[in-house]
Amino acid sequence: MSNNSPLIDGENRAVRYLRLSVTDRCNLDCVYCRGVDRPDFIPCDRVLRYEHMLRFAGIVKNMGVTKIRLTGGEPLVRKDCAAFMRRLRSEFPDLDLALTTNGVLLESYLDTLKEIRPVSVNVSLDSFNEADYLKLTGHNSLSIVQANISALLEAGIKVKINAVAIKGVTDAGIDAFLKFASEYPVDVRFIEFMPMGRGTIWKKASFLPASRLLELASGRLDLTPARDPESTSGPARMYDIKDGAGRLGFISALTSHFCASCNRLRLTSEGNLRTCLFDDREYRLGGALRDPRVSDAKIAAIVRAACRTKAVGARLLSGRRRRAVADGGMVGIGG
Numbered sequence: 001m002s003n004n005s006p007l008i009d010g011e012n013r014a015v016r017y018l019r020l021s022v023t024d025r026c027n028l029d030c031v032y033c034r035g036v037d038r039p040d041f042i043p044c045d046r047v048l049r050y051e052h053m054l055r056f057a058g059i060v061k062n063m064g065v066t067k068i069r070l071t072g073g074e075p076l077v078r079k080d081c082a083a084f085m086r087r088l089r090s091e092f093p094d095l096d097l098a099l100t101t102n103g104v105l106l107e108s109y110l111d112t113l114k115e116i117r118p119v120s121v122n123v124s125l126d127s128f129n130e131a132d133y134l135k136l137t138g139h140n141s142l143s144i145v146q147a148n149i150s151a152l153l154e155a156g157i158k159v160k161i162n163a164v165a166i167k168g169v170t171d172a173g174i175d176a177f178l179k180f181a182s183e184y185p186v187d188v189r190f191i192e193f194m195p196m197g198r199g200t201i202w203k204k205a206s207f208l209p210a211s212r213l214l215e216l217a218s219g220r221l222d223l224t225p226a227r228d229p230e231s232t233s234g235p236a237r238m239y240d241i242k243d244g245a246g247r248l249g250f251i252s253a254l255t256s257h258f259c260a261s262c263n264r265l266r267l268t269s270e271g272n273l274r275t276c277l278f279d280d281r282e283y284r285l286g287g288a289l290r291d292p293r294v295s296d297a298k299i300a301a302i303v304r305a306a307c308r309t310k311a312v313g314a315r316l317l318s319g320r321r322r323r324a325v326a327d328g329g330m331v332g333i334g335g
């Protein structure tokens, strides 16, 4: 098989989407992301250089990956991330590029984003209430993030808001989310809180299922399932809002898995390949990516072999007894 033939996993799913974590460092301390263990950061000398991330991007692009999302940690805290984004765009003009960010540092990236034309910028924003935002993220940055979202919209960049659903916070504050999605052309998406990492603070009492949020939203707005293909292919169930500018989405990461349509790979900032969020097997590609004697074909063969046993996360979880859905915290994996 040539290393350019499409990447199909052992369950016959085409792999087309790479989530690339450029750093495990972050400028916020979101309680659901890092947990109480607060793992050490990866030492700088083990973090992949941008040139090696570009190499990996080229290899998987040749295998049929069409979309790369930069994530982290917080991708925008890594030095020279703007230059990296520009290089990704210039080397791979036909790739869909996307970014997931907490939005705090966006202002100084606006020119770069206008230039690289991301398919979307996903901004994590868990509450429109200052006290709740502070409690969840450990920082007082709500007004900065709101201003930066406005700037993205003014620049004509597609914005998706990601809110981790937490009982007592998201349901209590739902009106602000609904107002925002009604007034602005954004996708507001609620993500079920997953117990990621052994030190997770997740507990049943704080779990708010997507179905409950949909029920609350449907009681307040006239919602109809969105029809466009983009909305039906991703993990979010999207809804149009009657007379609203934006849309609502519900990501039932725990209560209803979307494994059958999973098209993702993840590369951590250390160069570890993860084929399923819930599968802790990681394939260490850092050494190979750094080594010019290891050919792209050899690395492609490792990726292909890893995908052959890409897990079905729901099956993995059904056999597990412990609370955490993965050993690693989200901050190191990238969401």
Ligand code: SAM
Pocket (backbone or CB within 6 Å): 026, 032, 033, 034, 071, 072, 073, 074, 075, 100, 101, 102, 103, 122, 123, 124, 162, 163, 164, 191, 192, 193, 194, 195, 196, 330, 331, 334, 335
């Ligand atoms: N720093 C960036 C940000 O804040 O979006 C990117 C990294 S963050 C790990 C990526 C996404 O994972 C965010 O949307 C975040 O809300 C989500 N996330 C983190 N921990 C989560 C958890 N335990 N359950 C569900 N989503 C989580």
